[in-house]
Amino acid sequence: MATRKVTALVRAANRDSVEFRQVPAPEPAAGQVVVRVRAVSVNRGELHRIDDPANGGWRPGWDLAGEVVAGHRDTTEFTVGTRVFGMCQGGSWTQELAVAESSLAAIPDTVSWQQAAALPAAGLTALRTLRMAGPLAGRAVLVVGASGGVGRFAVQLARRAGAEVTAVAGGPERAAGLAALGAARVVTDLAELRPGFDLVLESAGGESLTAALSLVGHRGLVVSYGNSSRRDTVLSINDFYPKQARLHGFYLLDGIVEEPPAADLAELAGLCAAGELSVEVGAEADWADVTTVLNLLRTRRVAGKAVLLVGSAPRGPDG
Ligand SMILES: NC(=O)c1ccc[n+]([C@@H]2O[C@H](COP(=O)([O-])OP(=O)(O)OC[C@H]3O[C@@H](n4cnc5c(N)ncnc54)[C@H](OP(=O)(O)O)[C@@H]3O)[C@@H](O)[C@H]2O)c1
Secondary structure, eight states, X not given: OOOOEEEEEEEOSXXXXXXXXXXXXXXXXXTEEEEEEEEEEEOHHHHHHHTOGGGTTOOOOSEEEEEEEEEOTTOOSOOTTOEEEEEOSSOOSBSEEEEEGGGEEEOOTTSOHHHHHHSHHHHHHHHHHHHTTOOOTTOEEEETTTTSHHHHHHHHHHHHTXXXXXXXXXXXXTTTTHHHHTOSEEESOGGGOOSOEEEEEEXXXXXXXXXXXXXXXXXXXXXXXXXXXXXXXXXXXXXXXXXXXXXXXXXXXXXXXXXXXXXXXXXHHHHHHTTSSOOOEEEEEEGGGHHHHHHHHHTTOOSSEEEEEOOSOOOOTTO
């Protein structure tokens, strides 16, 4: 019997982009359901991997939203037809995917495919990095890269937890909307700030991480979770160690194995459904237009999240 195929986006062998290919339809393993994917998001981390020539053949996609179409006989959480969203370790830019139930949550009726697809990686990163500092009421939190996917969730969640949030954006245009999301102060240059932050969420790397280490306050915490600038950091250690502050690395793809994200996803979806967390989708297109969306993200023109709608199946080279 011929193996059933589905369409997926795969990192091209010889250019910094993706192309459609036919891949075997997924079979659910123990604990997994098969999801008919309706929408996915594009994370900067995926863009970094697509832009790396070593990654020909890699299948991008950590976030997904869709409906359950089948399940392994031992699954208990989701029945066929349930709208779900969540995360996997890669390959969600496809029509169908097998995903562990522990990495999924139900989508509330009032939440769209696009909103649900935008939530997982960015929302979980914001939620879990903020948690690393303990209770945030009355504490000073600095969010670098606040105009982006993680940043816009982090500003809102920190404010919701009672923090005094300072947001950093690349320019006045990129700063638009951040005050409305809860930032008490929005700056476009880290040099405007004085040290004393209890928590700094840092993902730009390079000189921005150098600055973060000098801006953190006594016994404060810097969480480094990205390197958007792809630059090395010179450590001004005299600005750092006398404060007895901490620098902590964060890596979600390991974190969701150690602590499966279902409960956190349900929390994010609940906040979204209750109107307490705004999902800012700054770019949205059918997956046939993936190149346009990748270029918008490359050139820092997405305010919030970029989302692809998984539509009909353009025929790929193996189709
Ligand atoms: N460790 C983890 O588990 C984890 C999880 C999620 C994301 N990440 C990483 O965290 C970073 C943020 O993710 P995201 O999805 O929020 O990305 P994003 O939507 O692209 O947002 C990143 C923001 O960083 C700012 N930025 C500052 N310097 C930049 C530079 N040189 N190049 C590009 N952007 C720059 C940009 O804001 P302005 O244009 O306003 O400056 C941009 O809006 C990425 O590096 C991503 O790979 C890591």
